[in-house]
Amino acid sequence: MTGETRSIVIASPEGESGKSTVALGVLDLLVRKGQRVGVFRPVSRATEAESTSGERDHVLELLLEHDGVDIAYDDAVGVTYADLHTDPEDALSRIVARFHELAARCDSVVILGTDYTDVAGPTELSFNARIAANLGAPVLLVVSGRERTPEGVRALADVSLAELAAHHAQAIGLVVNRADTHSALDVRTLLAEAQPDLPVWTIPEEPFLQAPTVGQLLEAVDGKLVLGDPELLGREALELQVGAMSFEHLLERLTDGAVIITPGDRTDLLIGLLATHMTPSFPSLAGIILNGGFYPKGRPAELLEAMRPKLPIITTDLGTYRTARAAAEARGRVDKSSVRKVETARALFERNVDSGALAARLDLPRPQVVTPLMFEYQLIERARGDRRHIVLPEGGDDRILRAASTVLARQIADLTILGEAEPVRARAAELGLDIEAARVLSPHDPDHVEKFAAEYTRLRAHKGMTVERAREIVTDVSYFGTMMVHLGLADGMVSGAAHSTAHTIRPSFEIIKTKPGTSSVSSVFLMCLEDRVLVYGDCAVIPDPTSDELADIAVSSAATARQFGVEPRIAMLSYSTGTSGTGADVDKVRTATELVRERIAKADMDLHVEGPIQYDAAVDASVAASKLPGSDVAGRATVFVFPDLNTGNNTYKAVQRSAGAVAVGPVLQGLNKPVNDLSRGALVQDIVNTVAITAIQAQSKEPTA
Numbered sequence: 232m233t234g235e236t237r238s239i240v241i242a243s244p245e246g247e248s249g250k251s252t253v254a255l256g257v258l259d260l261l262v263r264k265g266q267r268v269g270v271f272r273p274v275s276r277a278t279e280a281e282s283t284s285g286e287r288d289h290v291l292e293l294l295l296e297h298d299g300v301d302i303a304y305d306d307a308v309g310v311t312y313a314d315l316h317t318d319p320e321d322a323l324s325r326i327v328a329r330f331h332e333l334a335a336r337c338d339s340v341v342i343l344g345t346d347y348t349d350v351a352g353p354t355e356l357s358f359n360a361r362i363a364a365n366l367g368a369p370v371l372l373v374v375s376g377r378e379r380t381p382e383g384v385r386a387l388a389d390v391s392l393a394e395l396a397a398h399h400a401q402a403i404g405l406v407v408n409r410a411d412t413h414s415a416l417d418v419r420t421l422l423a424e425a426q427p428d429l430p431v432w433t434i435p436e437e438p439f440l441q442a443p444t445v446g447q448l449l450e451a452v453d454g455k456l457v458l459g460d461p462e463l464l465g466r467e468a469l470e471l472q473v474g475a476m477s478f479e480h481l482l483e484r485l486t487d488g489a490v491i492i493t494p495g496d497r498t499d500l501l502i503g504l505l506a507t508h509m510t511p512s513f514p515s516l517a518g519i520i521l522n523g524g525f526y527p528k529g530r531p532a533e534l535l536e537a538m539r540p541k542l543p544i545i546t547t548d549l550g551t552y553r554t555a556r557a558a559a560e561a562r563g564r565v566d567k568s569s570v571r572k573v574e575t576a577r578a579l580f581e582r583n584v585d586s587g588a589l590a591a592r593l594d595l596p597r598p599q600v601v602t603p604l605m606f607e608y609q610l611i612e613r614a615r616g617d618r619r620h621i622v623l624p625e626g627g628d629d630r631i632l633r634a635a636s637t638v639l640a641r642q643i644a645d646l647t648i649l650g651e652a653e654p655v656r657a658r659a660a661e662l663g664l665d666i667e668a669a670r671v672l673s674p675h676d677p678d679h680v681e682k683f684a685a686e687y688t689r690l691r692a693h694k695g696m697t698v699e700r701a702r703e704i705v706t707d708v709s710y711f712g713t714m715m716v717h718l719g720l721a722d723g724m725v726s727g728a729a730h731s732t733a734h735t736i737r738p739s740f741e742i743i744k745t746k747p748g749t750s751s752v753s754s755v756f757l758m759c760l761e762d763r764v765l766v767y768g769d770c771a772v773i774p775d776p777t778s779d780e781l782a783d784i785a786v787s788s789a790a791t792a793r794q795f796g797v798e799p800r801i802a803m804l805s806y807s808t809g810t811s812g813t814g815a816d817v818d819k820v821r822t823a824t825e826l827v828r829e830r831i832a833k834a835d836m837d838l839h840v841e842g843p844i845q846y847d848a849a850v851d852a853s854v855a856a857s858k859l860p861g862s863d864v865a866g867r868a869t870v871f872v873f874p875d876l877n878t879g880n881n882t883y884k885a886v887q888r889s890a891g892a893v894a895v896g897p898v899l900q901g902l903n904k905p906v907n908d909l910s911r912g913a914l915v916q917d918i919v920n921t922v923a924i925t926a927i928q929a930q931s932k933e934p935t936a
Contacts (some may be wrong), residue, residue: 237593238271238334238368239403242344242359244391248375249408251290251565252434254343255297255573256580257371260590261339262299263608269302269337270294273309273326273362274345289566290343296567299604306333319358327365339593342368356391360398369403369593370395376410377436381417384410385425392426403592406584407433430592432584439665440572442467443561445518445543448490451561452520452547452554458535459518459543465568466663468517473555478503485514487660492554495525495546502534508542511653515660516542520558524548541661570915571636571663578640601796603759603893607920609796614643614926621922621929622721624708625729626650626671629662634918636664643919644926647721649674649708674711683714690742713738716904722929725921727909732771736899739906746903751776751783754897754908755791756883757924760890766792766799766870767886770879771897771908781823785872786830787900789838792870794927801827802849802868803842804878808858817843820874839863846871846882895920898928905929 241254261268272291287304295302309326334340344359363370372391376384384407395402405426407418415433422431446464449456456464469488474481478500485491485507493500501519508516519542526546527535535544547554565572601609621638625631626648635646636659646669648655659666672679684701687710691701704710709730715721727735736752745752753776755768768788773780781803789799805820806812824842831838841849841864848858848865855866873879887894895917899907905928907921 237338238340238342238366239593240342240344240359240363240366240368240370240400241373242356242363242370242395243373243375244356244387244394245375246346247377248373249434249440250343250346250373251293252440252576252579253371253373253406253408253584254290254294254341255565255576256584256586257589258294258297258300258341259577259580259608260586261341262297262602263605264339264590267301267336267338268297268299269333269340270297270300270307271309271330271333271340271342272307273330273342274315274322274358275308275311289564290346293565293567293573294341294343299602302333302336315358323358323361323365326362330366340368342366356394357398360395360400363395363400364398369401371404371406371589372402373406373408376407376414376418376433379411381414381421384418385421388422389425392429402429404430404432404589407431409436410434411436430585430588434579434583437575437579439467439469439575440565441563442469442488443558443563444468444569445490445545447561447563448518448520448558449543449545451557452522452545452549453557454520454545454547457521457526457544457546458540460541461543463518463541463543463661463663466517466661467563467569467572471555471558473551474500474504475551482507482513485516487514488517488663489514490518490520490558491516492520492522492551492558494551495521495523495527498527498531501527501544502531505535505538505540505542509538509540511657515657517663518543518545520545520547520554522547522549522551522554570633571640571665574637574640578642581641601759601764602761606757606759606764606895610920610923610927611641611643613930614923615641617930618642618644619722619926619929620645620647620720621925622647622649622712622715622724623922624649624674624712624724624726626655628729629658630728630913630915630918632659632662632664632666633915634922635659635666635669637915637919638922639666639668643923646670646922647672647715649712674706674708679711679714680705682718683711686714686718687742707738709734710738710742713742713906716906717742723905723907723925725907725909725918725925727907728911728913728918731911732908735908736772736906739899739902743903743906745901749783749787749901751780751787752899752901753780753784753787754899755788756894756896757795757797757898758883758886759893759895763869764795764797765868766795766797767879767883768870768872768900769876770873770883771876772899774876776875778819778822778826781820781872781874782826782830783901785823785827785840785870788870788872791898791900794931795924797869799838799870800864800868801838801840801842801870801872802844802846802864803827803840803872804846804849805843805874806845807843808845808848809843811858812843816874823872841865841868842872844868895924898924 275288309329310322315322410433412435468490474491474493507513621644652671655671683705687701688696688698712724753769754771758765769784792799803824820843827840847854849868852866859865905925907925
């Protein structure tokens with residue numbers, strides 16, 4: 232290894248082994264260990280022609296796109312295949328020099344081996360071994376199990392490991408990718424017998440990762456998009472079918488995600504296929520390719536325009552055979568343009584490779600800091616460790632569907648999505664998303680409406696509620712989702728992408744109510760700084776809290792902090808520190824601090840609080856030493872309670888924008904069961920994180936009233 236830089240080579244003895252899936256998983260592992268991670272491609276897969284035209288190595292671009300990597304593309308490339316052919320020894324020297332330049336800026340580097348796009352065979356693996364030996368980096372060997380018997384996999388692994396050893400490269404693990412699920416155990420058993428000291432992991436074949444997108448098919452057949460939504464060109468084509476038979480027989484063979492190749496003069500088939508795609512109970516197609524250079528004219532063309540299809544319709548001048556052949560040869564790939572493929576690849580690695588064992592083999596140090604990406608990963612790991620059921624009321628929002636696909640792929644939570652099943656599932660299929668494992672439930676489902684109306688009437692009887700009125704109220708998605716949580720049909724709810732905060736959380740005040748000993752519902756933001764996580768409350772719910780409410784916020788925020796791995800030390804913020812100031816605002820905070828201390832003593836809690844205290848005295852040890860010497864909190868605060876919403880909201884946004892902090896939240900606290908609100912500008916990853924947070928809150932076993 233280079234100095235203190237820990238690096239790993241991901242290498243394979245052949246092409247099409249799926250190294251990108253493994254490399255992405257290893258990159259995730261290094262980033263969540265708090266590393267400054269680099270990516271290095273000793274030999275770029277981009278050909279000279281591609282480089283000249285501005286095209287780049289798509290696998291390298293995928294890895295460089297990772298949030299935890301800050302490396303320029305040109306800095307991550309060693310040499311090209313052309314350089315390698317011209318002078319292999321000089322190319323190796325340049326690779327070593329380029330690597331050291333990059334490694335000097337990193338704690339660890341993922342080194343991606345060659346892709347066999349040029350010269351295949353043992354010679355190329357030998358060169359990868361020489362690269363690893365010269366860079367002082369161990370090798371994680373990846374072999375393909377596709378269409379191989381366990382004995383065949385073992386034979387290939389034995390030969391490859393011998394080749395690495397012959398060139399003084401050290402293998403620290405073996406991944407059998409694209410493995411036959413049924414023979415995975417046999418593969419591991421055979422390899423363990425041959426290499427007892429080498430960890431072996433198997434990752435099953437996932438056909439979706441090899442599926443080309445409709446856009447890639449368009450390029451393969453030299454086609455043109457004539458109708459449909461260009462954004463849907465990114466959907467994966469799960470099957471190719473040639474449709475030249477009668478529509479009656481073709482209809483029997485259609486499947487979700489299929490691309491149909493049909494003669495452009497078969498207007499009857501084209502209109503029939505569009506009608507099928509637009510009918511929710513029939514297969515959702517990924518696209519239609521019209522071959523032969525034909526396209527409907529006259530009234531049929533007007534009919535097609537009037538139908539306004541979103542489904543991509545492509546024309547090509549190629550005949551049926553050449554179109555089908557060109558489309559069949561199109562390669563699917565995991566790249567940055569396919570979020571679903573990236574998430575699927577990450578989920579495969581997480582489920583099948585023991586990250587802890589691999590980290591131990593790499594001798595990665597225990598992280599001393601908590602970065603935003605580490606915190607995000609910890610959220611997902613904790614949610615996955617004790618999976619809960621979360622309801623998402625806004626099934627009509629594409630962001631919710633995209634987030635649901637990620638949550639399900641990574642097994643973060645079980646989901647119920649509210650909406651009418653056919654249109655919700657059809658839209659997900661249209662976007663190329665997999666939400667098959669989610670339950671899609673109509674908020675007008677009669678059985679649930681009757682049950683919820685009866686319970687809501689009981690809960691609100693003191694307000695004169697009637698069953699007739701309750702039936703209307705509970706069909707609102709926020710009320711319907713909240714009733715699911717209240718009655719144990721879901722463990723938590725996440726909403727607000729398409730609704731206001733009030734619309735999302737008002738039902739929880741009426742139905743779920745607050746925890747025993749807590750009279751206020753408040754919120755916190757988990758502020759992920761470069762090296763730690765702080766807790767800010769309340770920045771979203773209570774405009775001008777009283778002393779009692781501030782005490783509630785403080786105790787609830789401390790509990791939330793502990794729940795997410797932050798040791799709570801509470802700073803009750805004001806514009807003065809200690810006894811130096813007076814006035815109504817300071818006195819409110821001083822009274823609240825005393826109330827918190829009383830509650831800590833009464834409950835015998837291990838909790839430290841300081842207030843009133845200014846922000847600088849709460850976070851800066853030198854300021855704390857002069858203003859509050861000997862304090863258990865000053866200079867080390869982790870939980871910050873703001874005196875009012877104006878101060879809290881502005882402060883969290885200032886820190887978020889000026890210090891580059893990642894603000895996760897708002898996280899609602901004080902409720903009997905978890906309900907969390909989303910910003911209406913929430914990104915897909917924000918929704919995923921909020922689902923994970925809600926699931927973790929639902930894991931709590933605290934008693935309810």
